[in-house]
Amino acid sequence: MADTNTQAVKDQDKPLLTVDNLTVRFAVKRGGMFSKKSYLYAVDDVSFAVKRGETLAIVGESGSGKTTAALAVARLVNAAAGKVDLAGQDFLTLEGEELRQARTKVQFIFQDPYSSLNPRLRAAAVVREPLDSLTTMSAEEKQETIDRLFAEVGLHKEQQHLFPHQFSGGQRQRIGIARALSTQPELIICDEPVSALDVAVQAQVLNLLRRLQENFGLTYLFISHDLGVVQHMCDSVAVMYMGKIVEYGDRLSLFNNPKHPYTIALLSAVPSVDKKRREQMQRIDIPGDPPDPVNLPRGCRFASRCPKVVDKCRESEPELTEINGTHRVACYFS
Amino acid sequence: MKNSHNSPLLKVENLRIELTTRDGVAPVIDDLSLELRAGETLSFVGESGCGKSMTALALMGLLPEKVGRVAKGSICFNGEDLTTASPARLNEIRGNDISMIFQEPMTSLNPVYTIGEQIAEVLRRHRGMNKAAAWQRAIELLDAVRIPNPKNRVSDYPHQLSGGQRQRVMIAIALACEPKILIADEPTTALDVTVQAQIFDLMRDLGRELGTATILITHDMGAVAEMAERMIVMYAGRMAETGPVQQVIDHPRHPYTKGLISCVPHLLAQLTAERPPLAEIDGIVPSLKDFGRDECLFASRCERANEQCRNQRPPEVGFSAGQLSACWQAEDV
Ligand SMILES: Nc1ncnc2c1ncn2[C@@H]1O[C@H](COP(=O)(O)OP(=O)(O)OP(=O)(O)O)[C@@H](O)[C@H]1O
Ligand SMILES: Nc1ncnc2c1ncn2[C@@H]1O[C@H](COP(=O)(O)OP(=O)(O)OP(=O)(O)O)[C@@H](O)[C@H]1O
Ligand SMILES: [Mg+2]
Ligand SMILES: [Mg+2]
Numbered sequence: 326m327a328d329t330n331t332q333a334v335k336d337q338d339k340p341l342l343t344v345d346n347l348t349v350r351f352a353v354k355r356g357g358m359f360s361k362k363s364y365l366y367a368v369d370d371v372s373f374a375v376k377r378g379e380t381l382a383i384v385g386e387s388g389s390g391k392t393t394a395a396l397a398v399a400r401l402v403n404a405a406a407g408k409v410d411l412a413g414q415d416f417l418t419l420e421g422e423e424l425r426q427a428r429t430k431v432q433f434i435f436q437d438p439y440s441s442l443n444p445r446l447r448a449a450a451v452v453r454e455p456l457d458s459l460t461t462m463s464a465e466e467k468q469e470t471i472d473r474l475f476a477e478v479g480l481h482k483e484q485q486h487l488f489p490h491q492f493s494g495g496q497r498q499r500i501g502i503a504r505a506l507s508t509q510p511e512l513i514i515c516d517e518p519v520s521a522l523d524v525a526v527q528a529q530v531l532n533l534l535r536r537l538q539e540n541f542g543l544t545y546l547f548i549s550h551d552l553g554v555v556q557h558m559c560d561s562v563a564v565m566y567m568g569k570i571v572e573y574g575d576r577l578s579l580f581n582n583p584k585h586p587y588t589i590a591l592l593s594a595v596p597s598v599d600k601k602r603r604e605q606m607q608r609i610d611i612p613g614d615p616p617d618p619v620n621l622p623r624g625c626r627f628a629s630r631c632p633k634v635v636d637k638c639r640e641s642e643p644e645l646t647e648i649n650g651t652h653r654v655a656c657y658f659s
Numbered sequence: 660m661k662n663s664h665n666s667p668l669l670k671v672e673n674l675r676i677e678l679t680t681r682d683g684v685a686p687v688i689d690d691l692s693l694e695l696r697a698g699e700t701l702s703f704v705g706e707s708g709c710g711k712s713m714t715a716l717a718l719m720g721l722l723p724e725k726v727g728r729v730a731k732g733s734i735c736f737n738g739e740d741l742t743t744a745s746p747a748r749l750n751e752i753r754g755n756d757i758s759m760i761f762q763e764p765m766t767s768l769n770p771v772y773t774i775g776e777q778i779a780e781v782l783r784r785h786r787g788m789n790k791a792a793a794w795q796r797a798i799e800l801l802d803a804v805r806i807p808n809p810k811n812r813v814s815d816y817p818h819q820l821s822g823g824q825r826q827r828v829m830i831a832i833a834l835a836c837e838p839k840i841l842i843a844d845e846p847t848t849a850l851d852v853t854v855q856a857q858i859f860d861l862m863r864d865l866g867r868e869l870g871t872a873t874i875l876i877t878h879d880m881g882a883v884a885e886m887a888e889r890m891i892v893m894y895a896g897r898m899a900e901t902g903p904v905q906q907v908i909d910h911p912r913h914p915y916t917k918g919l920i921s922c923v924p925h926l927l928a929q930l931t932a933e934r935p936p937l938a939e940i941d942g943i944v945p946s947l948k949d950f951g952r953d954e955c956l957f958a959s960r961c962e963r964a965n966e967q968c969r970n971q972r973p974p975e976v977g978f979s980a981g982q983l984s985a986c987w988q989a990e991d992v
Contacts, residue, residue: 386851387822493943494707523706524878525940528922532936550851553881557924557934580930594856595926596881598908602928603885611853613807614821 340374340410341544342398342512347371347407349390349397353619365618367393369568371407372645375561377511378538380545382555384591385565388618391548394565395514398546399431412511429459432505436517438497442489448475449485452504459508474503478533495526502533506541514546519554531558552595556580561651564588567615567626570645574652584648584659586631587611625656633658666738667694668839668872669718674732676710676717679725682948687713687727689896689950695840698866700873702883702904704919705893706944711876712762714893715842718874719759720749736840755785758833759842760826762876767829768817774801774828775813781835800831804861823854830861837869844876859886880920884908889981892916895945895956898975902982912976912984912992915940915957955987963988 349368368390375381383391396402398409400417409416411430419427432455435441442451449471456467475482478499489497498518505513515534519527531554537543549555555562562579564572564587572585583589590609597603611630616622622629624639631638637657645655676688687710695701703711716722718734720741734741736757741749753759761767769777778800779793788796794813801809804827817825826846833841843862847855863886865871875886883890883904890907892900892915900913911917921938942960950956953972958964967987976989986992 386853495943524880524919524923525706526943528937528939529941531924532939535936552852553924553926556926556930557937577930577932580926590853592926594852596856596859596879596885597926598880598884598920598923599925599928600884600905602926605928608856610857612805612857614824 338376341377341412342546343374343408343410344394344398345372345408345410347394347397347409348405349393349402350405363619366568366621367618368397368404371563371565371568371570373563373570373573375512375544375546377544378542379560380538380547380558382547382549382559382562383565384549384552384555384562386591386615387550388567388615389565390568391565392516395433395516395546395548399433399514400428401433425459429455429508430511432508432510432513434498434501434505434513434515434518437521438494438501439521442497442500444489447486447488448480448492448500451489451500452507455504455507470507471503474506477506477537478503479529493526494522495529498522498526498530499533502530502537506537509541510543512544512546514548516548517550518547520549520551527554534558552592564591567618567621569626569655571627571655572653573645575650578650578652582652584652584654585627585656586633586658587627590632668697668737669693669695670733670735671718672733672735674717674734675730676713676722676727677730678713678723678727678947680947685896685947686730686951687896687947688717690732691898692732693891693898693901695872695874697839697870697872699889700862700866700875700887702887702890703874703876703893704878704880704883704890705899706878708944708947709893710896711893712844715759715844715874715876718840718842719753719757720744720746721753751785754781754838755836756838757840757842758836758838760829760833760844760846762844762848768825770817773814773816774820778813778828778832778835781832785836796835797831800835801828803834804828804831805857806831823850823858826850826854826858827861830858834865834871838871840872840874841865842874842876845878846875847882848877855882862886880908880923881925892919896950897956898983898985899957900982900984900986902978903980906980906982912978912982912989913957913986914961914963914988914992916984917992955985963992 347368348370350364350366352362353365371394373381385391397404404417414427416427452471452474453467456462475485480499519530547558559576561575563570566587572588583592590611593606593609609632613630616626616629625642628634628638643655643657645653647653648659671691671693674688674691675686677684678687705711729742775794775797778797782788782793782796798809798813801813806812806824806827847858862873866873877883887904890904891898894915900916908920911920918938918940922940924937940960945956954970955968955973958968973985973987975983975985977983
């Protein structure tokens with residue numbers, strides 16, 4: 326008895342999701358007909374873990390590989406290398422019935438509530454779809470589930486019969502969330518879930534996501550380019566730059582004590598209504614553009630824009646190294 | 660120059676813009692007044708559909724044809740009323756004295772011309788420059804908006820540039836004729852924050868160096884705080900509140916402004932473990948057909964709303980430093 330209890334406690338503490346050395350590459354053609362195939366490493370040897378009931382945010386500039394990493398975790402694009410451990414299962418190698426079972430545990434909420442819902446399906450059917458394809462529920466069970474989900478995300482029962490275009494942006498995102506919740510997933514991947522929404526609606530959706538997390542112990546992988554939103558939602562953060570994680574830490578440590586020059590520049594660039602923050606914040610400029618992703622430099626990928634760069638940075642790439650507790654940084658100066 | 664500091668560059672009085680839709684005629688801008696001085700930045704904020712872009716288009720004389728019209732009021736630029744100016748005169752002013760950066764940069768550049776040709780075209784049309792001079796100036800402008808290696812990039816086509824670079828080209832075009840007023844409609848929404856910061860720097864430099872006045876339309880209160888001296892909060896085609904930015908942020912006098920500020924998770928100077936839920940503004944913006952009603956259009960979403968709010972449009976109540984709030988209970992907010 327005591328033994329099973331300690332086991333349960335241990336399971337609680339163990340990450341729900343552990344990603345090791347994940348790599349995703351895309352074949353790209355450059356130049357003429359006879360040019361050799363080269364690869365763009367959209368995600369390059371990336372590792373992270375998310376504890377049950379917590380939120381890991383992935384931030385970074387456009388094209389840094391956030392969406393690709395998330396898609397690979399959910400097996401929506403193929404990983405070239407790496408391992409994804411989901412609740413103790415090696416998710417990337419599962420097949421058949423085991424895969425179908427495991428898929429119910431992971432759901433996606435997409436950025437654009439306008440195009441991510443099938444316009445020809447009524448709201449109830451949109452939410453029912455994953456139940457049809459991933460579960461063996463009876464028709465009544467499905468309807469009960471749909472009724473419950475509509476109530477949970479704050480939509481009326483009558484609205485089940487409407488089509489997506491008859492909803493506002495925030496309501497559409499609620500349908501997307503209800504759909505993601507339908508299979509009782511443990512992990513929900515939110516890719517820019519509020520970027521297309523007005524601030525007023527955004528607050529409703531963010532509060533809803535946190536309330537659902539609390540009530541159901543959900544685990545989120547949360548992608549956003551809005552650092553204010555990330556700061557509010559996350560328990561820990563991975564900062565990506567050109568396919569690599571350059572900094573990784575828990576919420577307080579990363580926001581109060583950022584170490585990587587890219588993270589520092591990123592945070593310093595966010596305009597703020599907080600007068601105190603504006604006054605004490607020194608903007609760090611990172612002029613120029615990131616390097617060609619198909620033709621990466623030998624050293625640190627940030628070297629060409631880094632205000633602290635020295636020769637060593639251009640020669641070899643710094644490893645992600647622990648600086649304290651869980652806070653890790655890939656920079657020679659940390 | 661001395662004179663322009665005293666009298667406003669742009670003065671809008673009691674402007675009413677009506678749109679004709681299938682549901683009838685609705686005031687998309689309802690009794691808007693504002694002033695803009697040289698070198699100053701004024702921000703417009705508000706939810707989607709509240710009429711921000713429509714205001715900008717009205718100032719440019721670019722209201723959607725047959726659909727939108729100025730029903731009342733005036734737009735005075737340097738003493739000249741633009742609402743009665745001829746199309747030819749408006750054409751002259753646009754791009755020359757008043758320029759605009761549009762909300763969608765990807766669709767506003769022509770894909771079949773190089774960026775150099777597109778900048779030079781503006782200079783030749785408005786400034787009468789010859790081909791060589793215009794091309795040379797295009798390179799200088801690309802340099803000014805910090806496009807790296809402008810001599811080579813000037814011959815690039817839009818698709819060869821990143822999103823941030825395309826937006827900088829749009830700014831270069833808007834600046835080509837050193838306008839007196841720059842209207843920037845969500846100029847950085849699609850861009851990374853580091854790029855946004857560079858573009859804001861650029862716009863600030865302009866104000867300082869050329870005395871360009873800027874109207875910045877945005878939904879980001881942080882950007883307003885960083886960029887603008889004064890702000891106008893729009894709601895359903897009406898001005899809900901206006902005033903000096905810091906004063907309005909420190910003490911908003913309209914419940915809608917208050918909601919807009921507190922419903923956003925702002926980056927904090929010192930983060931703590933505490934994380935209360937965000938404030939919410941329930942409900943959504945009324946639809947266009949309800950814009951003209953004689954009531955506070957925010958009443959259905961407002962905690963404070965009473966009978967008066969639901970039955971009569973609130974007047975503008977004045978506070979110090981030109982802060983105005985269109986709320987029946989402004990003094991208590
Ligand atoms: N199917 C694909 N084929 C080729 N390249 C791709 C593909 N999908 C993504 N890429 C490239 O991989 C890189 C990472 O893209 P990804 O969409 O993951 O970035 P992101 O961090 O999500 O960016 P954003 O913030 O703009 O959404 C980019 O260089 C992108 O152009
Ligand atoms: N060409 C048009 N014909 C009819 N109605 C229009 C037209 N353009 C805009 N509208 C309506 O006018 C209102 C104001 O639109 P406007 O584009 O000014 O909003 P906005 O404040 O700029 O919103 P956003 O933040 O989404 O850009 C909206 O209700 C919109 O649907
Ligand atoms: Mg993405
Ligand atoms: Mg607009």
